[in-house]
Structures are given as C-alpha cells and as structure tokens.
Amino acid sequence: MIRDITIGQYYQTDSVMHRLDPRVKLLGTLLFIVALFMYKNPAGYIIAIVFLFSVIKLSGVPVKFITRGLKGILMILMITVLINLFLTPGTAIVTLGKVSITYEGVGMAFTMMLRLIMLIMGSSIVTLTTTPNNLTDGLEKGLGFLKVFHVPVGDVAMMMSIALRFIPILMEETDRIMKAQLARGADFESGNLVKKAKSLVPVLVPLFVSAFRRAGDLAMAMEARCYRGGDGRTKMKPLIYKRRDIIAYIILFLFVIVSVWVGRWSVISGFFNDLYLRFLLN
Amino acid sequence: MPLILDHVSQIYNEGTKESVRALDDVSLIIPEGQFIGIIGHTGSGKSTLVQHLNGLMLPKKGSVFYNGKDISDKDFSRKELRQHVGLVFQYPEHQLFETDVFADVCFGPKNMGLSKKETELAAFEALRMVHFPEDLYYASVFELSGGQKRRAAIAGVLAMKPDFLVLDEPTAGLDPVGRLEILGMVSELHKKSGLTIILVSHSMEDVATYVERVIVMDRGRVAYDDTPREVFSHAEELKEMGLGVPESTEIAAMLRARGFDVDPKVITEKEAADSIYAALKARR
Ligand SMILES: Nc1ncnc2c1ncn2[C@@H]1O[C@H](COP(=O)(O)OP(=O)(O)OP(=O)(O)O)[C@@H](O)[C@H]1O
Ligand SMILES: [Mg+2]
Numbered sequence: 001m002i003r004d005i006t007i008g009q010y011y012q013t014d015s016v017m018h019r020l021d022p023r024v025k026l027l028g029t030l031l032f033i034v035a036l037f038m039y040k041n042p043a044g045y046i047i048a049i050v051f052l053f054s055v056i057k058l059s060g061v062p063v064k065f066i067t068r069g070l071k072g073i074l075m076i077l078m079i080t081v082l083i084n085l086f087l088t089p090g091t092a093i094v095t096l097g098k099v100s101i102t103y104e105g106v107g108m109a110f111t112m113m114l115r116l117i118m119l120i121m122g123s124s125i126v127t128l129t130t131t132p133n134n135l136t137d138g139l140e141k142g143l144g145f146l147k148v149f150h151v152p153v154g155d156v157a158m159m160m161s162i163a164l165r166f167i168p169i170l171m172e173e174t175d176r177i178m179k180a181q182l183a184r185g186a187d188f189e190s191g192n193l194v195k196k197a198k199s200l201v202p203v204l205v206p207l208f209v210s211a212f213r214r215a216g217d218l219a220m221a222m223e224a225r226c227y228r229g230g231d232g233r234t235k236m237k238p239l240i241y242k243r244r245d246i247i248a249y250i251i252l253f254l255f256v257i258v259s260v261w262v263g264r265w266s267v268i269s270g271f272f273n274d275l276y277l278r279f280l281l282n
Numbered sequence: 283m284p285l286i287l288d289h290v291s292q293i294y295n296e297g298t299k300e301s302v303r304a305l306d307d308v309s310l311i312i313p314e315g316q317f318i319g320i321i322g323h324t325g326s327g328k329s330t331l332v333q334h335l336n337g338l339m340l341p342k343k344g345s346v347f348y349n350g351k352d353i354s355d356k357d358f359s360r361k362e363l364r365q366h367v368g369l370v371f372q373y374p375e376h377q378l379f380e381t382d383v384f385a386d387v388c389f390g391p392k393n394m395g396l397s398k399k400e401t402e403l404a405a406f407e408a409l410r411m412v413h414f415p416e417d418l419y420y421a422s423v424f425e426l427s428g429g430q431k432r433r434a435a436i437a438g439v440l441a442m443k444p445d446f447l448v449l450d451e452p453t454a455g456l457d458p459v460g461r462l463e464i465l466g467m468v469s470e471l472h473k474k475s476g477l478t479i480i481l482v483s484h485s486m487e488d489v490a491t492y493v494e495r496v497i498v499m500d501r502g503r504v505a506y507d508d509t510p511r512e513v514f515s516h517a518e519e520l521k522e523m524g525l526g527v528p529e530s531t532e533i534a535a536m537l538r539a540r541g542f543d544v545d546p547k548v549i550t551e552k553e554a555a556d557s558i559y560a561a562l563k564a565r566r
Contacts, residue, residue: 177376181377183336183369184390184438184439185361185389185390185393186389186393187393201379202377206377206378206379209376
C-alpha cells in the first residue's frame with residue numbers, strides 16, 4: 001500500500017554513497033536527469049546505465065529496494081508508452097483504425113520508458129542513501145544563494161524537514177484510525193468511487209484533527225526552545241566538502257561530459273539509425 | 283460462541299532486518315461470559331493479540347476460530363465478526379469524527395445495516411450503558427473532556443451490541459477518578475449485560491480487583507493463564523517479565539517477612555486490610 005513508495009525512504013547501511021555530501025548527490029541527480037534527456041543515440045544510454053548500476057553497487061542498497069519505487073509510476077509509465085507509441089507521426093508499421101504505430105513511435109516510446117525508469121531509479125538512490133534531515137541540509141546550503149532574492153531558504157528547509165519527519169507518523173496514525181473504524185464496521189473497499197471517497201471521511205477527519213494537534217504541540221515546543229526563524233541559525237553538523245566529495249564531483253562531470261558527447265555524436269547516431277532502419281525493414 | 287486461538291504466530295516486517303515476532307505460538311480459549319485481564323510489559327504483544335480477536339489482523343501461522351469457523355477463510359465475513367467482537371483501541375477518542383456525539387455513536391450500527399430507528403435506539407442504549415451525561419448527547423465531540431470522549435468512543439462500539447468487548451488500556455491517560463469510573467462501568471457491563479470482557483491493562487491493581495482470569499504476555503508468548511490469585515503468587519517470575527504484583531500483595535509479603543501472620547495470597551485492598559486486621563488481633 002502506501003508503504004511501498006520508495007521515495008522518502010532511507011535504507012540504513014554504511015557505504016560511500018551514504019557518506020557523500022548531500023549537495024553532491026542532489027546536483028548529481030539533477031545533472032543525471034538533464035543528461036538523460038540530451039542523448040540522441042543508444043550509446044549515451046548505455047554509458048548512463050553502466051554509471052547508474054555502478055552507483056547502485058557502490059550504495060550497498062539491494063536492487064530490490066530501488067526497483068520498488070517503480071511500482072508507483074507503473075501507470076504513468078504505461079500511459080507514456082501508449083501515447084508515444086500511437087501518437088508519434090511518421091512511417092506506419094501497423095494501422096489500427098484511425099491510429100497507427102510508427103517506426104518513430106516505437107523508438108520514442110522505448111526511449112521515454114527508459115528515461116522515466118532511470119530517472120526514478122536515479123532519484124531513489126539519493127533518497128535511499130540520504131537521511132531526510134541530511135537532504136534538507138543539502139538543499140538549504142545548496143540553494144543558499146537564493147537568499148539574495150529574499151527567498152527564506154532556512155524557513156523553507158525547516159518546513160521541509162518537519163514535513164518529512166511527519167510522514168511516517170501520519171502513516172502510522174492513518175493505519176491506526178483505519179483499524180479503529182474497521183472495528184466499527186467501516187468498509188473501505190466495496191462500492192463505487194463516490195461511496196469509497198465518502199467512506200474515507202471517518203479516517204480523514206480524525207487524521208486532520210490529530211495533525212493539527214501535533215502541529216500545535218510542535219509549534220509550542222519550538223517556541224519554548226526559543227526558535228525564532230532560520231536566519232543565522234548555526235548547525236550542529238555543518239556540511240563541509242571532503243576529499244571524496246571532490247572526487248565524486250570530478251567523476252560526475254566526466255560522466256556527464258563523456259556520455260552527452262557520445263550520446264549526441266552524429267557519427268554514432270547515424271550508425272545506430274542505419275542499424276535500426278535496417279532491422280525494421282527486414 | 284467461544285473464540286479460539288490455535289497456535290497463533292504473528293510476525294511484523296517478515297523477511298526484513300527489522301522483523302519482530304510479536305506473537306509466538308499463542309493458544310487460548312475465550313468462552314462467553316468471562317471477565318479476562320491481559321497484562322504484559324510494553325511491547326509484549328498485547329495490542330497485537332487483541333487485533334486477532336476481531337480479524338483486524340490474521341495470523342501468519344495457526345488459526346483463530348469463531349463459531350467453529352476459521353476467520354482467515356475467504357468466505358468468512360469479518361465484518362460480521364467485528365460486530366460480535368467489539369474492539370476499543372488505546373486512546374479511542376482519536377477515532378471520533380462526526381459532528382456530535384450521538385451521530386458518532388450511530389456510525390457502528392449504521393454500518394451493520396440497521397434501520398434508522400434501530401440505529402438510534404442502539405445508540406441511545408449504548409450511551410446510557412456508559413453513563414454518558416444526557417445534556418451532552420448532541421455536543422460536539424471536540425468539546426468533551428478526556429473521560430467523556432473515552433465514554434463516547436466506548437459507546438460507539440457498544441452500540442453494535444457485541445458479545446465480546448475488548449478494551450485495550452481503556453484507562454490510559456485518565457486521572458484516578460476517571461479510571462475508577464471507567465473500570466466500574468466496564469465491570470457493570472459484565473455483571474448486568476453478561477458481556478464477555480477482555481481488558482488489556484498495565485495496572486496490577488485493576489486486574490486483581492475486577493477480573494476472574496489473567497493472561498500474562500511475555501515477549502509474544504502466554505506466560506500465565508490462570509486466576510489472579512494464582513498468577514500473583516509468582517511474584518519473582520512476574521518481576522523478571524517487567525511486571526509486578528498488586529500493592530496489597532506486596533505489603534502482605536513485607537509484613538510477613540517481619541513476622542506478622544498475614545495471608546500472602548491476598549490480592550485486593552479489602553482482602554489485605556482484613557488479613558492485616560486479623561493478624562493484629564491475633565497478636566493481642
Ligand atoms: N505496525 C507494526 N510494525 C512493526 N512492528 C510492530 C508494529 N506494531 C507492533 N510492533 C512490534 O510488535 C511488538 C508487540 O507490539 P504490541 O503493540 O502488540 O505491544 P503491547 O504489548 O501492546 O505494548 P504496549 O503495552 O506498549 O501497548 C513490539 O515489539 C512492537 O515493536
Ligand atoms: Mg498496546
């Protein structure tokens with residue numbers, strides 16, 4: 001159920017990936033995703049796949065945990081594939097009534113699927129190897145330059161870390177309230193959509209009440225400890241780049257430059273295009 | 283119809299590093315009409331155990347039978363089971379959601395498919411059974427005191443007219459007067475309405491005073507299943523499980539150690555007082 005979503009879940013173990021500075025991982029994910037959308041031929045993807053799996057290996061997280069995150073986007077994945085398959089203009093292979101599958105469509109659908117899968121897997125690794133608190137610290141420091149534009153980065157980071165902290169608590173609470181209502185004969189499964197939505201009222205009302213109560217308690221506790229906004233607040237464990245972070249940055253940039261260069265090199269692209277067309281025509 | 287647990291085991295997060303064996307080969311027979319207390323150290327599996335009684339959790343190993351039928355069976359109606367076995371959770375006031383108390387108590391019987399009139403009758407009866415103040419029947423559930431909310435929540439389960447009433451620490455977080463009121467009410471339900479009561483509690487005194495059978499849980503296993511007097515005679519073993527004996531029993535033991543002829547088997551305050559009185563009188 002809700003528990004299957006990998007994003008936002010931390011996998012406890014000790015690895016190089018876990019020890020890396022969160023800023024490296026965040027920038028890494030961003031660059032990885034950008035790179036994914038720049039490749040024009042399979043060679044780029046092959047380099048990216050090798051890179052991705054090396055990182056997974058380094059992270060010490062079982063592949064099972066990383067692919068679990070894919071379950072959540074199965075629907076989106078299928079829709080994307082179908083849309084691309086049928087709605088890409090080009091030379092038709094099969095025609096079904098008004099729509100047809102084209103050569104270009106097959107290629108496009110496959111590419112999009114690959115991109116989405118790798119995107120989710122790439123971002124899952126970051127959340128699996130970084131504690132939510134560390135992640136917010138990374139975001140706070142990494143986006144610190146936005147303060148110049150009067151963006152309250154510190155406050156936003158605090159809000160994020162509180163929100164992340166509350167996810168498991170609220171999930172547990174939901175579970176408990178659902179059970180309590182089930183014990184009173186509630187039924188969350190049968191009936192049509194309207195009935196199902198209505199059956200959630202007995203869960204949502206107590207859940208909101210409890211969320212507000214907790215928020216009130218927390219605000220009081222923070223005030224009692226003299227919290228007065230994020231500005232000028234120092235850290236117990238400040239983020240400082242270490243040697244391994246510098247090395248990671250170098251590897252990261254090398255990967256991006258090489259894979260994008262290879263992935264967009266017209267000679268290689270032409271070669272693969274040729275191969276693809278010949279394969280389809282036979 | 284009795285509830286039967288046959289070699290029930292339950293494991294949380296099975297197959298991962300954090301797997302917890304919350305119930306380990308638990309076998310129990312719960313006939314109708316008893317007043318049963320379940321005690322155990324925190325994390326010993328009490329809450330897990332009671333969730334098996336109404337099919338909110340199904341055993342990983344073993345079976346639970348109600349009415350001679352296995353509740354894990356596909357064609358067994360767990361919704362019906364939940365009507366017969368009413369479960370009141372720890373902090374039940376967190377489940378209240380309707381605009382007023384009366385509407386909230388109606389939720390259970392309405393789900394059972396009763397007509398409007400039957401539902402309202404059942405709700406009235408349940409609120410009377412828990413001695414809920416009449417002028418607050420239509421008050422908002424968020425305006426009540428802690429004890430009143432607790433009563434409203436218990437009424438919400440009673441309104442389904444269960445044969446078994448399972449209460450998971452119904453007195454947690456209440457003041458001493460509130461505790462006594464709730465316990466007195468539960469005891470009255472047992473005596474007057476003949477309900478089978480299963481009371482999960484942390485208080486040895488409560489258990490000694492009210493119940494006729496005690497089930498002691500220790501790390502997912504049933505350590506003792508006997509009368510309170512018998513169970514509380516194992517003071518040493520109970521201490522090892524992180525539990526104790528009622529204060530009365532403890533005082534009796536201390537007096538005995540100092541040479542007074544006090545009955546070591548007393549468990550309630552009244553028995554202790556009588557026994558100490560008798561011992562003092564004999565000394566004269
Ligand atoms: N949803 C859950 N997921 C994982 N482990 C759980 C879950 N619920 C309970 N446990 C574990 O199962 C064991 C038994 O828990 P349970 O809640 O039944 O104990 P309890 O006797 O009711 O304790 P308490 O007196 O504190 O209420 C504990 O070790 C607990 O950590
Ligand atoms: Mg409990």
